[in-house]
Amino acid sequence: MGENIFVDFTAWLRGLISGLGVPDLFNDIILMIVKLAAIIVFIALNATWLVYMERKICAYIQSRVGPRHHGPVGLLQPVFDVVKLMTKEIVLPKNVDLVVFLLAPVLIVVPPIVAYSVLPFGKDMVAIDMNIGLFFLVAVTSLSTIMFWMAGWASNNKYSLVGGMRVVAQMVSYELPLVLAMLGVVMITGTLNLSEVVNAQKNVWFIFAQPIAFLIYFIAGVAETNRPPFDLVEGESEIIAGPYTEYAGMGFAMFYGLAEFANMMVISAMCTVMFLGGWLAPFGLTFIPSWVWFFLKMYLVIFIFMWVRWTFPRIRVDQLMGFGWKVLVPLSLANIFITGTGMYIYRAIGW
């Protein structure tokens, strides 16, 4: 029921286009553009409504009601937000490095969108079934550090500069535990193709096989998306808004609305694929389509992200760096060692 609608639609579209006598290459390109448009719309819609979700969850955690005036329970609030942001003046301060200043908000959205190209949304639902998907995804997502730094440097504002420095230090430090935590999973599956990683979790999800790796991944993921308690980058009470202090209107919307939530979606989708069994249905509930499961699991992880955000206070910068380098990096190296040894012991026992 609904399981194959996207796959069937793609096959139907391919048949339709090749029926018109279009060569295979162009057919592939047209289909890829369709998938691409679907992914961009998916990201844009989700990011706008995640802002709403964030505000609503924040409100309930703080015993408020949150947005409620536009549409039922305030569901149309994001539409008004987008319209407002679009019609806000983009201020170009006089001392900025104009080219870099304008390039940063444009490029910041690129890594999450490209990262989504290799993520499997459901059974056979992946835009590019790449054999080194995981590695590609890690490489692409780490690019956003540069864009944050571009914004921080080009703004010619001391708060932005401090924010930019902190972004680089933080994202670079937490990149390592994030990547090393995934290694445990790669050792078990022996593949970097994300669809095969999901398939390898048929019997047991890797959150049970790799609990330490999951914890490290989750903590490093929160830090990678610059969200509280690791939000020193944009700590409002310290450095206003960090790298995006000088941005207004759509420039700000690109950073805060789109990029932050799109990055969060990539991190949680990745978490789903690596540790929560991706689109596999738990308890044999296969009558619900695989892409719905993917979506539900992704939103569960996002919910935990938001819960963490509104529960924990911000930590200090020395605690941040100390925790990353003195706790998470050694722990993730130990996890690799334990995984390797454990697999040899399992093999010796004969499992």
Added chain:
Amino acid sequence: MLSDWGAVFLFFVAAVIFSAGGVVTGFVLAPRRTTAQKVTTYECGVDTIGPTWVQFRTSYFLYALLFLIFDVETIYLYPWAVKFQSLGLFAFIEMIIFLFILIIGLWYAWKEGALEWM
């Protein structure tokens, strides 16, 4: 056939067009009435003093160096992890030695105080 990297290229181009479109929409739809106060650097209402683009503290540089070392290590670890099950015990022990050397490096940096935020 469209190769994987051709598709990735398409993704990059489309993502840039999408986000550039967003920013351009902002420029088209929004009013632009610039005043002298509006374009000053925002530092909580106080005029900015001195240049912003100055030399910065070295602790950031030390972290960057450490990151470089460990990032290169990760690049070596990934192919090893993929082939881990078929390479056998020898490769595993070799990798432990490799990791051990790096852990000594981390310990040295720790001992020298590179991980302390001064």
